Amino acid sequence: MIVLGVDTSGKTLSVAVAKDRVILAEYTLAMGYRHSITFQPAVDELLTRCDLTLKDVDLFAVAAGPGSFTGIRIGLSSVKAMAYAVGAKAVAVSSLEALASSAGEGHSLIAPMLDARGGRVFSTLLREGSPLMEEKPRPADAWIEEISKWVAPGERMLLLGDGVSVIETALHDKGKCLEDLPFIAHVAPPHNSFIRASAVIGRALQMLDEKDVETDPFKLEARYTLSSSAERMKPGGHGQK
Secondary structure (H helix, E strand, O other): OEEEEEEOOOOOEEEEEEEOOEEEEEEEEOOOOOHHHHHHHHHHHHHHHOOOOHHHOOEEEEEOOOOOHHHHHHHHHHHHHHHHHHOOEEEEEOHHHHHHHOOOOOOOEEEEEEEEEOOEEEEOOEEOOEEOOOOEEEEHHHHHHHHHHHOOOOOEEEEEOOOHHHHHHHHHHOOOOHHHOOOEEEEOOHHHOOOOHHHHHHHHHHHHHHOOOOOOHHHOOOOOOOOOHHHHHOOOOOOOO
């Protein structure tokens, strides 16, 4: 089975191809929010280098958020169009869970977080791969308060994602740093701190193995968890979605 995995939900763009659960190639660009320009050429180049075409793809895996509204829409709409064109299946995965998987093995407690702007982070907490906290945007102070309910004093936890700097800034403004938290917080190195398309593929295959999951491309839904700024400006608009 050929699987094409993509992530456009954040500042990085990542695409990967797997054959029979073995990653053949992965292509990542950290050029900011330019996915409308860089996405399709990246997919085309990766498939060409693997001597494949879209018609060879059996399954598409896409990170569906939370994250950038525009980025999520680019990824989802592109995957839906490509899957429909070749009659393939598609699976949408959580961007935060894919980010946690990008950290590699050996971490029992992981806190993936993405910058939600305005001093907030899209966040959750996973212990041995199982989520403990709802995926949603949290102000930095609220994240610190809530995370402390799940993590024992002195327990080790891995932080990763571009939301880590949001937490560090909030602590710095109070004259504190990560070392002042009641638990031991380790920050993942840069090469493990962004969403890898290979991890998106891995998570999609895991979902297929574990339970029934939606594979109809046109039934895939975004996981925004937050209304856009334009929607929040409307009368009666709400932050959550």
